[in-house]
Amino acid sequence: MTGITRRLFNTALGTTLAAGGLSTGILGSWTTPAQAQQGGVSVVTVATIGEPPTLDPVGTTSDLVSIITQHMFETLFTFDGDWKLAPLVASALPQVSVDGKTYTIPLRSGVTFHDGSTVTVDDVVASLDHWTKASPRGKTVAPLVESIAAKGADAVVIALKEPFAPLTALLAMNNGAAAIVPKSVIDGPGALKSLIGTGPYKLLEHKPDQYIRLVRHDAYASPAGTPSGYAGSRKATIGEVRFVPVPNAATRVSGVLAGQYQFADSLPAETLPRIKDAAGVKPVIVKPFGFPLMIMNTKTGVMANPKVRQAVLAALDPNDMLLAGFGDPEFVQAEGSIYAQGTPFYDAASAKPYSDHASGKAADLLKAAGYKGEPIRIMTSVQYEFLYKMSMVAQAQLELAGFKVDLQVLDWATLLQRRGDDKGWDAFFTYHTFVPEPSLITVLNPSYPGWWDSPAKREALAAFNREMDPAARKAKWVTLQSLFYSEVPSIKVGEFYNLAASSDKLTGYTPTPWPFFWNTDLKG
Amino acid sequence: MLVYIVRRFAGMMVVMLLVAMVVFLIARVVPGDPAAVMLGSSATPEDIAALRGRLGLDEPLLTQFLLYLGQIVRFDLGDSIFLNRPVVQALAERSELTGLLTMMSVGIAMLIGVPVGILSAAKRGGLVDQTAVGLAMLAASIPSFWIGLTLIKYLAVDHAWFPVAGYGPPDADLLERMRHLVLPAIALGIPNSALILRFTRTSMLDVMSHDYVRTARAKGLPPLVVVLKHALRNAMIPILTVIGLTTAVMIAGAIVTETVFGLPGVGNLIVSAVLRRDYPVIQGALLVVSAIYVLINLTVDLLYAVVDPRVRY
Numbered sequence: 001m002t003g004i005t006r007r008l009f010n011t012a013l014g015t016t017l018a019a020g021g022l023s024t025g026i027l028g029s030w031t032t033p034a035q036a037q038q039g040g041v042s043v044v045t046v047a048t049i050g051e052p053p054t055l056d057p058v059g060t061t062s063d064l065v066s067i068i069t070q071h072m073f074e075t076l077f078t079f080d081g082d083w084k085l086a087p088l089v090a091s092a093l094p095q096v097s098v099d100g101k102t103y104t105i106p107l108r109s110g111v112t113f114h115d116g117s118t119v120t121v122d123d124v125v126a127s128l129d130h131w132t133k134a135s136p137r138g139k140t141v142a143p144l145v146e147s148i149a150a151k152g153a154d155a156v157v158i159a160l161k162e163p164f165a166p167l168t169a170l171l172a173m174n175n176g177a178a179a180i181v182p183k184s185v186i187d188g189p190g191a192l193k194s195l196i197g198t199g200p201y202k203l204l205e206h207k208p209d210q211y212i213r214l215v216r217h218d219a220y221a222s223p224a225g226t227p228s229g230y231a232g233s234r235k236a237t238i239g240e241v242r243f244v245p246v247p248n249a250a251t252r253v254s255g256v257l258a259g260q261y262q263f264a265d266s267l268p269a270e271t272l273p274r275i276k277d278a279a280g281v282k283p284v285i286v287k288p289f290g291f292p293l294m295i296m297n298t299k300t301g302v303m304a305n306p307k308v309r310q311a312v313l314a315a316l317d318p319n320d321m322l323l324a325g326f327g328d329p330e331f332v333q334a335e336g337s338i339y340a341q342g343t344p345f346y347d348a349a350s351a352k353p354y355s356d357h358a359s360g361k362a363a364d365l366l367k368a369a370g371y372k373g374e375p376i377r378i379m380t381s382v383q384y385e386f387l388y389k390m391s392m393v394a395q396a397q398l399e400l401a402g403f404k405v406d407l408q409v410l411d412w413a414t415l416l417q418r419r420g421d422d423k424g425w426d427a428f429f430t431y432h433t434f435v436p437e438p439s440l441i442t443v444l445n446p447s448y449p450g451w452w453d454s455p456a457k458r459e460a461l462a463a464f465n466r467e468m469d470p471a472a473r474k475a476k477w478v479t480l481q482s483l484f485y486s487e488v489p490s491i492k493v494g495e496f497y498n499l500a501a502s503s504d505k506l507t508g509y510t511p512t513p514w515p516f517f518w519n520t521d522l523k524g
Numbered sequence: 525m526l527v528y529i530v531r532r533f534a535g536m537m538v539v540m541l542l543v544a545m546v547v548f549l550i551a552r553v554v555p556g557d558p559a560a561v562m563l564g565s566s567a568t569p570e571d572i573a574a575l576r577g578r579l580g581l582d583e584p585l586l587t588q589f590l591l592y593l594g595q596i597v598r599f600d601l602g603d604s605i606f607l608n609r610p611v612v613q614a615l616a617e618r619s620e621l622t623g624l625l626t627m628m629s630v631g632i633a634m635l636i637g638v639p640v641g642i643l644s645a646a647k648r649g650g651l652v653d654q655t656a657v658g659l660a661m662l663a664a665s666i667p668s669f670w671i672g673l674t675l676i677k678y679l680a681v682d683h684a685w686f687p688v689a690g691y692g693p694p695d696a697d698l699l700e701r702m703r704h705l706v707l708p709a710i711a712l713g714i715p716n717s718a719l720i721l722r723f724t725r726t727s728m729l730d731v732m733s734h735d736y737v738r739t740a741r742a743k744g745l746p747p748l749v750v751v752l753k754h755a756l757r758n759a760m761i762p763i764l765t766v767i768g769l770t771t772a773v774m775i776a777g778a779i780v781t782e783t784v785f786g787l788p789g790v791g792n793l794i795v796s797a798v799l800r801r802d803y804p805v806i807q808g809a810l811l812v813v814s815a816i817y818v819l820i821n822l823t824v825d826l827l828y829a830v831v832d833p834r835v836r837y
Contacts, residue, residue, distance in 0.1 A: 043693075050796075051606075051796060053561060053562045053606055053800065054562060054606070059562075059563065059575075060562065060563050060567075061563070061567065062563075136563065136567055136568065136571050139571070189574075190578060205694065207617070207694075207788070208606070208607045208609075208614070208788075209618075209788035209792055209793065209796060210690075210691060210788040211694065213694065244690060244786070245786070246689060246690075246786040247783060247786070248783050248784055248786065250673060250784075251676070251688060251689045251784060251785065251786050254673075254676045254677065254680065254681050254688045254689070255688040255689050255690075255786075257681050258680050258681045258684060258687075258688045259684070260687055260688050260689065260690070383799075410555075411556065411799065412561075412799070413555075413556030413557065413558075413560065413561050413799060413800065413801050414554075414555040414556045416556070416557065416560035416561060417555050417556050417557040417560050418555060420560070420569040420572060445568065447568035447569065447570060448568055449569070
């Protein structure tokens, strides 16, 4: 062997042996997988479904963003355990004028930002103004706003051009949020210059695709009251909440079972038995959580004919679709009411057409509609497997009823882009997370793809939004839901629940659609 | 050799320019919109259009391409739309993990593939050879994600010898970070070891049928000397080629393994960028990976001359 060859061989051999040797050394240095205590600070590691697109809570309605940012940012109001409005940065619920057009919101004193400064009325006015320009939710309110102004040093007045009952619910949402931030971090309608809020946790470090570290805001000023849902007092007992993006669901399950994560969100339903059987971990089932939707194009193409949409409703069997999508009946409910049983806006009677499915009826409706076999272009995505499975069942059922279906399987980003073009599709599958206020449901927004904007719906929605009395609002919601089932802008497939898993060591956790970790603790 | 290297570098520049053009066009031709992904599924077309304007995505394609070319000439890969940092920084943050993972998995693949390949060739047709070939077939057939999930189940969940996923806590030292890469390196290394094993075996068998090997045996040299000194040196060129290719592919090709183990490496960065349509990251990452690929190929070509004196540039 020549010198060169020997050196080459030695190098190759050295590399391989080094890798093996290091592996042995690494295994030898093994301690414990759980990172529950670091430097004397308790750490809760939360495995999320991926990396959030932003940490600015105002400009996006992404649930993943709000799960994280609700620890950093607070709104004037929030929701309690019964989904009723409660004050957060406000000191009390707003005083609403008799004509329903003026909201006077008193502010809590002594609330501090993460930079140590105290929240002033100017900060609140600037934040609300920013919300009307930057948030998808705020923009829907903007045309109705006459003015937003300070009233003294401890109250804000929102004057509207006409009554708008959902205003307070919109102000309480944690996504597309009316987050209270320092006036100095607002820079036009774009993203915030700095992520400074008033929440019980503040941002320490963000390494994209690796972790987001939130640490306790020591000067946090908590609202008063018994904790209930997102309302009441908030105590940051955990020193650090660390959100780790783990896109692979099987890895999230394994990580929480092994003790590497103290909480893992959005787990496949079929892993429930494994989680139930494991020691040191318990399943968390969130009800209500969300509902899958088949949105139809009411503006252009064959679906613009309401009779065709009614035929789709008659053709689909939601039970089959739900079981195909989720597998386990424990995680679904064939529920036609847009709001599930037990919530204030539940109404079964107006949702009766949901269960009147029959392919014969669908065929008659199609005949009456003059359907000539035009292909129905349905967009779906494998990135949400349950939506893809549901769309396959829908395709089979629609074809059985006489539809010709062109199922287009796209990646989610492509679907999001294509749905903006009303000439490019007839229906698409998506899902909606539970929202406490009906007017926040996207299908009701005439700008949302699907573009449901009939005169009857417009009038019913306006009446619902003007109505301030809760009982009368319920009656007007029933009218809207009846229209949802007669004009059929979308198909609500049913209810589905979310499975998460939590370490036994994590105490005080309250199951909610957007998991939060204040008022929790780690034992042991 | 210097002239050869200069000529290869010049060729590399042309390749890079072509890669830049192709990647730019493919990223734009594929439907999907970063603004829509960023704003969430409730966003209306008006919201999306406004954000596209702020991100400069509403500029004509040619304008965007010329701006991009201008950046490349200045060795600036632009800023990520989603990550709030320059693409170069995003790549640098992931290069440690990817470098370590590549080194460890190639190490494991070589440790298994080269010695077993030599042994298999030396014992051709015997039990050792048949077993090795059979196992190599099996290893090449098993997808790395399945190996990864199996390793997680038995070594991380059931026995807690290794962490399930991630690259360690923020304050982790190098050893701790490498401990997080052991299972992914095995999952990646095993299928690649099969490839190296088969190339080593084939190359050795080819060389061992030559006259000079027979002569060496006839001289009465010990079998170990014949195999390692006379045969292996001449069999090294195909082995080096496959090791070089394996290394290059692993830099961005460990996507599935990185996903299974939740590793924020370069492969993961590229996949996330594609799903989010983060154009600057897609373009920048693929350009850098292509450059590394070309450089590794150049290095392997230069190593031929080191291993085989007949090769001259």
